Amino acid sequence: MSRLILNNAHVLDGANPGRRASVIVEGERIAAVLDGTQAGTGDDRVVDLAGRTVMPGMVMGHYHASYQDLGLVPSPFGLDAPTALQALRAAKHYRLLLDCGFTGAISAGAPNRIDPAVKAAIAEGTVAGPRIMTCGRDVSTTGHCNDLSYPTQWQVGATGGIAIADGPEGFRRAVREEIKDGVEIIKIFATGGHGVGSPCDHWFVSREELDMAIRTAAERGAKVRAHLSNRDAVLCAIELGIHIVDHGDGFDEACIAAAVKHGAFLAPSLHFPSVMMRVAPPYGEGMRAEFEAMAAILPAADAAGVRIILGDDYGAYGFPHGLYAEELPLYVEAAGVSPLTVIRWATANGAAAMGLEGECGRIAAGMLADFLVVDGDPSADIRLLCDRANLLGIFKGGVAHKDELSRIPARAPEKAPA
Ligand SMILES: [Zn+2]
Numbered sequence: 424m425s426r427l428i429l430n431n432a433h434v435l436d437g438a439n440p441g442r443r444a445s446v447i448v449e450g451e452r453i454a455a456v457l458d459g460t461q462a463g464t465g466d467d468r469v470v471d472l473a474g475r476t477v478m479p480g481m482v483m484g485h486y487h488a489s490y491q492d493l494g495l496v497p498s499p500f501g502l503d504a505p506t507a508l509q510a511l512r513a514a515k516h517y518r519l520l521l522d523c524g525f526t527g528a529i530s531a532g533a534p535n536r537i538d539p540a541v542k543a544a545i546a547e548g549t550v551a552g553p554r555i556m557t558c559g560r561d562v563s564t565t566g567h568c569n570d571l572s573y574p575t576q577w578q579v580g581a582t583g584g585i586a587i588a589d590g591p592e593g594f595r596r597a598v599r600e601e602i603k604d605g606v607e608i609i610k611i612f613a614t615g616g617h618g619v620g621s622p623c624d625h626w627f628v629s630r631e632e633l634d635m636a637i638r639t640a641a642e643r644g645a646k647v648r649a650h651l652s653n654r655d656a657v658l659c660a661i662e663l664g665i666h667i668v669d670h671g672d673g674f675d676e677a678c679i680a681a682a683v684k685h686g687a688f689l690a691p692s693l694h695f696p697s698v699m700m701r702v703a704p705p706y707g708e709g710m711r712a713e714f715e716a717m718a719a720i721l722p723a724a725d726a727a728g729v730r731i732i733l734g735d736d737y738g739a740y741g742f743p744h745g746l747y748a749e750e751l752p753l754y755v756e757a758a759g760v761s762p763l764t765v766i767r768w769a770t771a772n773g774a775a776a777m778g779l780e781g782e783c784g785r786i787a788a789g790m791l792a793d794f795l796v797v798d799g800d801p802s803a804d805i806r807l808l809c810d811r812a813n814l815l816g817i818f819k820g821g822v823a824h825k826d827e828l829s830r831i832p833a834r835a836p837e838k839a840p841a
Contacts, residue, residue: 424450425466427821432477433800436786437767441802446477448792451820455788470828476800478766479784480526480793480819481808482773483553483734483747485669485690488513488520488541489533490738506535506583513537514544516737516744517552523747523811526793526819527777529734530558531648531669531690532610534583539605551824554793556608556777558648559601560586562594562636563612567627568620591635594628598639598647608646608667611636613660616652617670618695618710618736623652630659637664646778648690652713654678661687667732667776672713674720682729688776689724691717693757694735694750695742702741714757721758730772733765748808755805762805792821796828 427448434456435441447455463469489509493501500508513533520528530538538557545552561569561584569585588597601609613633616623628636628649637647646666651657654673661668661681667688671678674689682689696714699707725731733751737744754765774784783793796816799807807813817825 425468426454426463428461428463428467428469429477429796430460430469430471431474432472432796433474434786435476435478435763435766435800435802436784437479437763437769437771438785440763441476441800443474446786446794448818448821451792451822453786453788453790453792453794456786470831471833472796472828472831475815475831476795476797476802477786478795478797478801479770479774479786479790480553480795480817481524481748481769482527482529482732482777482784483520483525484529484667484688484732484773484776485531485692485734485736486516486520486528487532487736487738488516488528488530489537490516490736490744492738492741492743494741495743506537509533509535510537510540513541514550514552517541517545517555518550519745520747521551521553521817521819521824523745524795524808524814524817525553525747526817527554527556527773527779527783528552529556529608529648529667529732529773529777531734531736532558532561532584534560536604542605553819554777554779554783556646557606558608558610559604559606560584561610561612561650562586562588562597562601563627564589564632567612568615569612588632591631594632594636595639598636598645599643602640602643602645606645608648609636609640610669611647611649613649614652614656617650617672617692617713618699618706618740619650623672623713626653626656630663633660633665634663661685672717674717674724676723679720679724679727679729682724683727686730688730688732688772690732690734691721692735693717694746694753695739697753697757698742698746699740706740718754718758721754722760725760725764725768730775731768732773732776733769751801751808752805762802765805766801793819 429446615621615625648667652672696710771784
């Protein structure tokens, strides 16, 4: 089998400060990472990267592929768009994720079995996209602010995006239905807050309902994530074994200790509020206090061992798709974490949240060859990742989604790593 040999790579994966090495890709995996320049044999392709960066593909840890902001993209169809149109939007957005350097995605909700469908379409080669951990409907209780199932006189229903359940038995059944539909991580709307139409201190699930959901999912190898926007609910969910805390407003020292103990991931999703504070001030300002509190605690949470991941509600309320990588400099600038740290959140932590620890998220022998070739050093300038033109290569499982390595001039002068 012919190999791809990347000589003079600046290897960066968040687990080390970066080193000069050669990366050898064989089939779908990284065969070796070696010091010094390696010669090829036979049909091997050898590229001298002259110091350009090889880093793992990033993981979008909170994503709604079917979301389409209709203020930004006019359409005759709103939330009532036919399933086929919603699926086409999702396919477009999943491809856009890959175009932006995200080789993995953990969905945070999509109606009408769209995630399992697009995942199958990617596996078939029908469309291009990242590895996907599928999600389904928002599971919540009667009267939750997303519960559009009544008043009933006009038979106005939700558009397939909501599953209403009540009581532990209701949650057991709802989780089983989601899993039957091909969902790998079930989304529960546990509280209000963080941009939705109810206060953050409102609980929409009971401890018993959440416990049943998490245990039922675990019985069949599925995970649970939850919209959580008050401290007591965050702590409760972590203690019950939640896989991903979404938003996590109110996260404090007790939440840090519990998340480390139970291994919960945190998707702080500060990108949406940061954009809203700029483009929709009255709405955005409503999230400022939570934004500042979360930004302030993130460095301590990371240092204690909480596994933080990227991801947000792109496509919602004036928050366009495609800005994904801009979440990395946000954490550098607003939370004061280092570029290398936020690269680790985007890569190793994201892969672990997908259940792919030891398979993805590192540049090391034996790993799946999900990686990027970046023109420059993102650990010195994290904003390099925000410009897709700097992504010279995007590989998933050793297969090139984007390959502009030929743009690198032969015997180019060395770029000194910063
Ligand atoms: Zn969301």
